[in-house]
Amino acid sequence: MIKIFIGGVGHKVLGLLAEAGGLWQLARASLKRLLVGPFHSDPVRIRSTIFLMVKAGYDSLPLAALIALLTGMIMALQSAQQLTEVGAIGLMPNLVAASIIRELAPLLTAIIVAGRYGSAVAAELGTMKVSQEIDALTVMGLDTISFLVVPRILALIISLPCLVLFADFVGISGGLIIAVGVLNLGANGYMQSTFDTLGMEDLAMGLVKAFVFAVIIALVSCQQGLKTRGGAEQVGQATTISVVHSIVLIIAADLFVTAIFYLKG
């Protein structure tokens, strides 16, 4: 019994290590293509990158905005309740803005994008793999990584931070709506104390997270898509796994980045 359990755990661990190795290899290969590709007549594909940026960023705007707005409102209500008890309601704008910018906007936006863009990428590449389209690209002499993977990573690295900045703005507005509409605080005062207390470091932390999350989502979904074998069912599995793994890795990376900023500052 114990043997089976340990065997099972060992198997899982080995599987995860293999997965991590695959991710690392894909990351290295992509970086290499990005940096030295242009010198070997393998340019970065600007057009498809822009097309994918629209898909990754613009198409997720409404959902990201909605979630940020609601989160801002929830944060305002939650902190108002706690802060009133200790008589420090004046700190509310600061608390809302800091949690949104440093933590919630990057995290929630990344999770939305993992669900929308990451799953779409895994499904697209998975379908291409099982229908031999990847093979067709290869025998045509086109490199899968520079043709498919690099644009998908680049697009997300650019659009996720933009989305996060947008979510910051909407989230703070959500807090403002609650402050003015429900708690009867002044709008000017609210914005004033928001801007007074926010530092570059808060913004930097949010953007570093957005960058790291973008790399995670793009790499995981491309890797899951490209290693798909079989048929439609496996494409579905690749899609699900890419979302689950992305989210787990995003949260782990979130802790890591937060800890670094904490230790440093």
Added chain:
Amino acid sequence: MAESRPQIEARGLVKTYGEHRILDGLNLSVNRGETLVILGASGSGKSTLLRSLIGLGRPDDGSVLVQGIDIFSTDRLSLKALRCRMGVAFQGGALFGSMTLAENIDLPLSEFTGLPASTRRIITQIKLGMVGLEDAMDLLPSQISGGMRKRAALARALALDPEILFFDEPSAGLDPVTAAGLDLLILQLKKVFHVTLVVVTHELTSAFSIADRLALMHEGRFLIIGSPADVQKSKDPIVRRFLDRLPEDKRKTSDFYQRFIEEEGDAQSIPEVDNES
């Protein structure tokens, strides 16, 4: 390039899946301008062999030389150049699902030729015209039939005027008229452009009409390889079984269609057979 040197040379190919030895020390050589047709039962490893020849599935042992270049150990750039001289039409078509037929054929042109878009459009039109699909240019692969997809895949394989062409089951799933048209196209490619062809097929009629040499795969090797006449004369029981059993069925169907054509007097009214797997 020297006429005498084989365009494709495979030595001692071995490929195993688990216990199963799909390729078992297979040797092969194809000369310039020659058409080699590979026959074999379903699952005998024809597609596996083809994948090795085009550098997709690395064999466990053995080597593949295409135009003298070892396809599994050459550097990236010469492999890329070599691949521009090779065209591959996959068993299932493998068209890019998010692109129209015209865009599918335009992709290798825009990637490798540097021609202006208007010229490429004309080339695309010509290539699709060769397979009778000029009217379907702006359709997506999902909007056309299986047989049309197969022909579009051929058009894409021809986009860069390859010197070597690989075909996996070109006529499976095509109606006899279109299939015969494809055979004709292959013969033309051979005659006019001296294209070297490796064709995998199940259609014996087609095999015998296009082949310079026929090879029958059995248990990971070629049981027999030779001119159609030689193969036809073979007394090997396995070869006989393969050749004699299938043609009977086939002849029945082609007779049926022959009568169909004569009675209707109009080849166009034959519905397209669309039973792609």
